[in-house]
Amino acid sequence: MLDESTIKIVKSTAPLLQEHSQEIGERFYELLFSRVPDLYNMFNQTNQKRGIQQGALAYGVYLAGANIDNLKAIESMVERVTEKHRALGVQAEQYPIVGETLLKAVKDVLGETATDEVIEAWEKAYKAIANIFIETEAKLYQQTEQQPGGWIENRSFYVDQKVKESDVISSFYLKPEDGKPIPSYKPGQYLTIQADIEGEKYFHMRHYSLSDAPNKEYYRISVKREDSQDGAPAGIVSNYLHNEISERDTLSIAAPAGDFTYTTEEQPIVLLSGGVGITPMMSMLNTLVENHSEREITFIHAAQNSNVHAMREHVEKLVKENQNVTSFVCYSNPTEQDRSEHRYDKEGFIDLDFLQTVLSDNRKDFYFCGPLPFLKAINGALKEWGVPNEQSTYELFSPISTIEEA
Incomplete structure (x- = not known):
């Protein structure tokens, strides 16, 4: 004391x-x-x-x-x-x-x-x-x-599949090189990769959200290639994964971790994502569907346009197959084809007016993930709508402690 x-x-x-x-x-x-x-x-x-x-x-x-x-x-x-x-x-x-x-x-x-x-x-x-x-x-x-299949420190996994999800996002399906079981995880958690990159003095460690439901024979992460923009340096590890890692290559990985996951309550759930923030939300959505959850699920995603919108077809498929799942899309900079084919529900950004239009009320559990400006906008909208803090949970990819103080 x-x-x-x-x-x-x-x-x-x-x-x-x-x-x-x-x-x-x-x-x-x-x-x-x-x-x-x-x-x-x-x-x-x-x-x-x-x-x-x-x-x-x-x-x-x-x-x-x-x-x-x-x-x-x-x-x-x-x-x-x-x-x-x-x-x-x-x-x-x-x-x-x-x-x-x-x-x-x-x-x-x-x-x-x-x-x-x-x-x-x-x-x-x-x-x-x-x-x-x-x-x-x-x-x-x-x-x-x-835990069953658990390990500490790092373990070697090989890339079983590498799948291009959009112009900037690729998924990596990872299986253990030793062929032994791997532990489950909570939807919303992440893997940590240790990358030894040629020409780099030190190795690099990065957290990447798991983007599929647990209890598979593989882990899946979906990584956005972070290019240099507005003078900011390019992402060292994301470019390494996109440009240098191929199927059958190996990666050194720490066991799943993270505190961002949904509760098991039956209250309606809203999953909101911006850009690559879709990754933990896909894990949550896939898990809820695979577990035959009867919760009312609303999936809302924001992106610039369809060129960078990952996993669109998969979400549309889940909506068609599950009556309790609905989906909405906002594009801030839609292409002409997006407009002509009506590929989105709103041009612009997710705001309170849009949320109140597509949601019946605010008596739901809200989970959201994306870039800092997106998080601050969603957080502000939910507070303005009177959503209690205990019904509003977010994941922030950067190390800033709170989106209120960022």
Whole structure:
């Protein structure tokens, strides 16, 4: 238990960390990679170059500090991060060096404001929070290894099929090279790939949502090729998978992980996706249909146009075969053929007016995934409509802690 003085100092200085989160994050990674360069392997280097990762780290620390007297309030953040840590192979012995480096970064950025008293209080708080993460991750490692077909660290899978789903998305059907059973997973979870790419100094690790129902003899991920755009660097691993990985090639993979999945309630469910955010939604949709769920299912997808719209035909097939499934499509930039063939239900973006047009009411469970602007728009629309937080769940591909604060 932390003493009252420590709690008071941490809570009063937490807003400072939020205010300077980007600078603290940048200084932290600069120090960390100079001290332990091998940790480059665990971090998305494209996100580093884009400046996304840096602010997210310090924001997470701020969030923990602001709730240091009520850590139950950050349970969802802890669950999300520990799932990712397990998938990445984070170990308990790495926490002390991270803590030391973080405190040094805070001191460097805040200067005289970060007095010895402040640093000492945050050191105590970090240790308390780190212990929660370490204990949670230890349980996750144990559960992962002990489940039927489970494993820890990485396992070799070969590409049984590579299927082009759109101009920018391809699916990879992965089977274990050792021929042994593989564990099931919850629809909405992801795989973590460790890519050793020729010419790259460090290997790269990426999370990719599983895009099919569980309990198959394969895992399927559907990956968008991230090209360079508006000065942002191209996705290293997505381009590697698209351009260099073929059928029969092998990939090193960590067991399924993730906290984004639907409940088993019978309340109507709405699955909303933007772009490649369709991947976990396909896993959910396929699972619900295969399990003969009687829930009312509404599948709503947004894309630029049919050229980049993955799995369209499959969803249309499910709608025809299942009376409880309906589907709607929004294209922000439809082609002339899209228009002439009426391939979409709305030109533009998903907004509250559209949701209220296609849905009978808001008494449903909403799950949504996609790029950050899409998530913020959907989140805002659902809040405006009065959808309770417990009926609104999202998955964010970037490391930003919340879409409200992004």
